[in-house]
Amino acid sequence: MAEVEIPSYFLCPISLQIMRDPVTLPSGITYDRDSIERWIFSGKHNTCPVTKQSLPECDLTPNHTLRRLIQAWCALNPSDGIERFPTPKPPVNKAQITELIDDAKLPHLQLSSLRKLKEIVSESERNKRCVEATPGVLDFLASIIRKKSSTPGEEGIAISDGVESTTACDEALNILCLLQISKQRLLDFAIQNEDIIESLTSILQQSNYQSRAYATLFLKSMLGVIAPAKLAGVREQLFQEIVDVVRDRISHRADKAALQVLSGLCRWGRNRVKAVNAGAVPVLIELLLDENEKRVCELVLVVLALVCGCAEGRSELVGHAAGIAIVSKKILRISEMATEGAVRILNSVAKFSATTAVLQEMLQIGVVSKLCLVLQVDCGMKTKEKAREILRLHSRVWEKSPCLSPQFLISYPSS
DSSP states (O other): OTTSOOOGGGBOTTTOSBOSSEEEOTTSOEEEHHHHHIIIIISOOOBOTTTOOBOSSOOOEEOHHHHHHHHHHHHHOGGGTOOOOOOOOOOOOHHHHHHHHHHHTSTTTHHHHHHHHHHHHHHOHHHHHHHHHSTTHHHHHHHHHHHHHHOBOGGGOBOTTTHHHHHHHHHHHHHHHHHTOOHHHHHHHHHHOTTHHHHHHHHHHHSOHHHHHHHHHHHHHHHTTSOHHHHHTOOHHHHHHHHHHHHHTOOHHHHHHHHHHHHHHTTSTTHHHHHHHTTHHHHHHHHHHHOOOHHHHHHHHHHHHHHTTSHHHHHHHHHSTTHHHHHHHTTTTSOHHHHHHHHHHHHHHHHHOOOHHHHHHHHHTTHHHHHHHHHHSSOOHHHHHHHHHHHHHTHHHHTTOTTSOHHHHTTOOOO
């Protein structure tokens, strides 16, 4: 193929590969559909890559003449390794999506229609945006979720439509997660579905692992657009369900999403106490003991730092046999963010929960030495200041201790 001279007008200006589905922008420049859609949708650009002309409507016109020329040229060069590609499938449009949603409203077609919709969403970024922009789609998916959450049967399983009720909810949640809905439409969705947090809480309470994972992922995306006043008033049951997702280790993605949900919620009102009451602290400590993956450790330490902002959280941490030790262990071993989170936790403990027993434990298991080491290495200034504050607060207890080696006494801040 390298020996064949490919006509330059057959090549996409972005990828410099032979175009399979040439489309022309309002700017007059022709691109391969896949390349320009990645540029517009995944790259979030609204200009023509060549002319820099604004593309407010993103109107892609198929260039059938050029496509036929390319296909004919490929057919004439098979001996040089050029393969003729099939005529591309027309892109999905809003009318097709609307028809699919109408079918999904019929009980006997609902499951198959939702699966077709999921396939469409999974094909391309363009399809995601088309489905998202089609009127009625998001509301219909929300209605399936509400139906599942409002019709619990025995043992919390929706039995109004048998097995298919649960499966339809799985598909609806999966589609909502795959769509990666834009912030504005997500905000509109939250306004139109004020009970969405309650619905997702109910699904987390009733459902199988798959539904719980999807519900957690979608809840994570919703937190960014829900008003703080509403987040501050969420029920303690939601914390219990999210903590259970972490405890059950449903999936790696769900674990991270659950931790991000806890992080987002624990910034408001008395939610930190709700998280503690739901058993978050021992679950997070156990996860930290077992997990070495960077992002998970960072998220766990962020959440622990938040819950240690309340007395109940600190009490749980210092009362756990491995609490202080595992937090200290992560200092300077995972990332700068993890170190900052760990030092924040220890700072809260040292300032507000520093009993004689806690101070002795921090000295004996090497926390004080770690804090001295933080002062010597290259890390964030805020982290250094918090470490220095801890050491100064308890210098009378620690500074002259034989447990602290001379090499760390050199860096010990003067009181």
